[in-house]
Amino acid sequence: xxxxxxxxxxxxxxxxxxxxxxxxxxxxxxxxxxxxxxxxxxxxxxxxxxxxxxxxxxxxxxxxxxxxxxxxxxxxxxxxxxxxxxxxxxxxxxxxxxxxxxxxxxxxxxxxxxxxxxxxxxxxxxxxxxxxxxxxxxxxxxxxxxxxxxxxxxxxxxxxxxxxxxxxxxxxxxxxxxxxxxxxxxxxxxxxxxxxxxxxxxxxxxxxxxxxxxxxxxxxxxxxxxxxxxxxxxxxxxxxxxxxxxxxxxxxxxx
Amino acid sequence: xxxxxxxxxxxxxxxxxxxxxxxxxxxxxxxxxxxxxxxxxxxxxxxxxxxxxxxxxxxxxxxxxxxxxxxxxxxxxxxxxxxxxxxxxxxxxxxxxxxxxxxxxxxxxxxxxxxxxxxxxxxxxxxxxxxxxxxxxxxxxxxxxxxxxxxxxxxxxxxxxxxxxxxxxxxxxxxxxxxxxxxxxxxxxxxxxxxxxxxxxxxxxxxxxxxxxxxxxxxxxxxxxxxxxxxxxxxxxxxxxxxxxxxxxxxxxxx
DNA sequence: CGCAATATTGACCACTCTCAATGAGGGTGG
DNA sequence: CCACCCTCATTGAGAGTGGTCAATATTGCG
Numbered sequence: 001x002x003x004x005x006x007x008x009x010x011x012x013x014x015x016x017x018x019x020x021x022x023x024x025x026x027x028x029x030x031x032x033x034x035x036x037x038x039x040x041x042x043x044x045x046x047x048x049x050x051x052x053x054x055x056x057x058x059x060x061x062x063x064x065x066x067x068x069x070x071x072x073x074x075x076x077x078x079x080x081x082x083x084x085x086x087x088x089x090x091x092x093x094x095x096x097x098x099x100x101x102x103x104x105x106x107x108x109x110x111x112x113x114x115x116x117x118x119x120x121x122x123x124x125x126x127x128x129x130x131x132x133x134x135x136x137x138x139x140x141x142x143x144x145x146x147x148x149x150x151x152x153x154x155x156x157x158x159x160x161x162x163x164x165x166x167x168x169x170x171x172x173x174x175x176x177x178x179x180x181x182x183x184x185x186x187x188x189x190x191x192x193x194x195x196x197x198x199x200x201x202x203x204x205x206x207x208x209x210x211x212x213x214x215x216x217x218x219x220x221x222x223x224x225x226x227x228x229x230x231x232x233x234x235x236x237x238x239x240x241x242x243x244x245x246x247x248x249x250x251x252x253x254x255x
Numbered sequence: 256x257x258x259x260x261x262x263x264x265x266x267x268x269x270x271x272x273x274x275x276x277x278x279x280x281x282x283x284x285x286x287x288x289x290x291x292x293x294x295x296x297x298x299x300x301x302x303x304x305x306x307x308x309x310x311x312x313x314x315x316x317x318x319x320x321x322x323x324x325x326x327x328x329x330x331x332x333x334x335x336x337x338x339x340x341x342x343x344x345x346x347x348x349x350x351x352x353x354x355x356x357x358x359x360x361x362x363x364x365x366x367x368x369x370x371x372x373x374x375x376x377x378x379x380x381x382x383x384x385x386x387x388x389x390x391x392x393x394x395x396x397x398x399x400x401x402x403x404x405x406x407x408x409x410x411x412x413x414x415x416x417x418x419x420x421x422x423x424x425x426x427x428x429x430x431x432x433x434x435x436x437x438x439x440x441x442x443x444x445x446x447x448x449x450x451x452x453x454x455x456x457x458x459x460x461x462x463x464x465x466x467x468x469x470x471x472x473x474x475x476x477x478x479x480x481x482x483x484x485x486x487x488x489x490x491x492x493x494x495x496x497x498x499x500x501x502x503x504x505x506x507x508x509x510x
Numbered sequence: 511c512g513c514a515a516t517a518t519t520g521a522c523c524a525c526t527c528t529c530a531a532t533g534a535g536g537g538t539g540g
Numbered sequence: 541c542c543a544c545c546c547t548c549a550t551t552g553a554g555a556g557t558g559g560t561c562a563a564t565a566t567t568g569c570g
Contacts, residue, residue, distance in 0.1 A: 157413055
């Protein structure tokens, strides 16, 4: 990965570090000068390390975070002490939009591996997006996407069985890595089996058994954190329930 | 209900029909004059009837809808022909924010009972919220709330058992009706058992059995569509897993 | 090197689904 | 107005998926 990191603020590209991004920004409706103004309010911090908290449930909301490198999980704690993992956040993804309304974070963001983020202070962002209509536009789109993504998760948790859930999860990671220019066939899981299970509404043991079975079936190779997807088509078939239909139709399938 | 209907556009109050709403709007940051401008772009339609579609998956996105009276379910269709109910929308709630990014609706909105809505054309809304910063602010809050609400559903589907799910669901309806000035103890379910089960990730039969059991246990009375919550505290205990702990702590619990 | 956390594997069990039959409304048309 | 039908709801019996518990590996880390 080049040392000039671009965060894909979903469609809203933000420069991180000190790179020129004219070629990335123009296509999506922000003028070069606007990008620079946005860039000026973004603050970078030194990297976080595994098990650090980016923020915790109840913390005052300062702004939204864009993941530059690394990965982060968000989760909420339940009254009985258990957690519910809400999501895993990879480079180019945004965290914290859920806290705008309350002004307080409703979930905890915990670092899974050494991670760099940008903080975009919310008050400044809101002011700026009054001045830059196309920024407001991108913000609405960004939040809208976040809302529309929910339905995939509801389907996963509401309708899919264990096989389908894990397959869907792996394909989602695969696709997101691909979008970021990483390999879509081979990657490292920065989260534990426990966290995967928690996220997918399954027990750890089930995740473990599924990895073993998928491997026995030649669908993937997994060793500890490292995963290699050997048969993505099979995963797609599994993820969308089709026991062994032809898969010549839609692609879809993203968490 | 008075004939002057106010839709609580979450914190963004919108006038429907022809009412004066100064007393409702000022408290939440929109000037009277701004309200009027917003009001001018809102379009009303004649009521929809049961099984009508407000919009369907794939329809071009025109704007967001505020439910004035009645109720609506949203759902997505899966490849295998099954559906996943995404939510039930009561008076004062907003539908369609998920479609902003794609410009196309990703789910279908189907009318459950005679329902009146406002359509807020999105392009006009976006333009207006450039001109009225406090409107933009409310929009961000509104979308943020939608995003933060997701976690309740993830907990429900990821962690809760059948009892907890139904209890949580009933409490959510109860609370939402209460907010709208209706009874929180007694109301009509505009959705079928099937739709409830679908939404909660449970089979119809399970819903039916639970209603019967809850009734046998004196927690509620249910007849057909009509539900009376006899022991809301018991429901709260059930919804948050505590088998029979004291419930003197938090309230929370909303879908 | 040894401990603690994480992962794997097995055995058993329970919650909920599925299948099937019955019952109850609600709407329509004769 | 009633008979019919169709959808929706209820109830029971049996089965299966995935959870729980427990034991054992494995890994990472101090």
